[in-house]
Amino acid sequence: MNILTIFLLACVTFGTRYLFLEGRLPLRLGSNVKQLLSYSGPSVLVAMCTPIIFVHDHRLDTSLDNPYLWGAAVAILAGYKTAFNIYWCVGAGILAFVVVNYQG
Numbered sequence: 604m605n606i607l608t609i610f611l612l613a614c615v616t617f618g619t620r621y622l623f624l625e626g627r628l629p630l631r632l633g634s635n636v637k638q639l640l641s642y643s644g645p646s647v648l649v650a651m652c653t654p655i656i657f658v659h660d661h662r663l664d665t666s667l668d669n670p671y672l673w674g675a676a677v678a679i680l681a682g683y684k685t686a687f688n689i690y691w692c693v694g695a696g697i698l699a700f701v702v703v704n705y706q707g
Contacts, residue, residue: 674700 622630632640656671657663665672678696685691 670704
């Protein structure tokens, strides 16, 4: 059953990608759909990162000694200050995480 599910999901994923990436097919998206799809990347990123940042040992962790929270906050601030330069965001976030995580 699991193999069948994985295979069917792979077919659905390939099919949807192929329909929109193949240039010879007459399928085009409207401007409203393109605008809605522009929000999917940040939405998926937030959905993936939020549990990593806030959930530890199956409990909500919003304490000030949470290194993931500090790393995320510093990365967001670095992104805001550097016009979302990915290298500064990642570097500052990792540095803040390491400093808070290994300070004592």
